[in-house]
């Protein structure tokens with residue numbers, strides 16, 4: 451605990467379950483707390499180590515020392531797990547950088563602290579240091595967005611506003627998002643099959659949208675697999691693809707479907723960055739409510755995109 455510099459993150463509220471039991475925001479484990487401990491907890495400002503802060507608390511009490519120390523350590527442990535506390539010495543790099551000129555209080559209020567809060571709640575198995583590294587990884591992983599349609603511009607705008615690393619170079623990107631706007635089932639990009647990078651296909655038109663598959667070459671199904679499955683279902687797919695692609699300059703996607711597609715695509719990429727398995731799936735949405743529903747995108751036996759992999763990887 452000597453190496454942890456706890457800082458109260460006011461974005462996580464204290465919710466009283468009873469006079470001496472609280473929850474830290476959404477954190478599911480109830481925590482026993484006295485009013486004295488609560489006041490002490492709320493004043494942790496990152497300016498001294500947890501060990502030092504606990505000694506100060508003990509100095510205010512003459513008795514029941516063991517009990518007080520145990521309760522304080524539990525508070526710090528649950529505080530870090532729930533993001534009700536941040537460790538000033540293990541904040542994401544971005545938060546340290548933006549908060550340099552400010553006080554501890556100001557640091558807790560920067561946008562990275564809310565990202566940390568969110569990640570801490572979703573990845574409750576990780577410790578607070580791993581969470582800070584996850585936030586850094588998200589901030590440092592470059593993506594490229596390929597396409598000139600309104601949806602592609604909207605994606606770029608949202609990603610930039612949300613502090614993503616958006617690069618114009620496909621070669622410098624860890625993940626490339628290909629945006630099509632001729633039809634949800636049609637890919638407008640011929641070069642997509644040649645890319646060796648992880649890529650996500652995002653396609654929309656009128657009131658429909660398909661996000662995915664997220665392709666990691668050699669590991670997951672690809673866009674050729676998706677095309678071959680579509681051709682199996684509809685022998686006219688080759689002609690339909692040409693007809694739709696010829697119409698793409700008249701792209702007209704519902705603005706809400708377009709905005710939701712942009713946000714959802716970025717959520718898929720962020721989950722992939724965080725280590726979730728997002729392959730072999732597409733998410734389809736349509737009006738009136740536009741919920742994204744997962745559908746399987748299996749490998750096609752004639753595609754060959756998994757050639758070179760051992761047979762155990764074929765399915």
Ligand SMILES: [Zn+2]
Nearest residue numbers: 672675753755
């Ligand atoms: Zn394939």
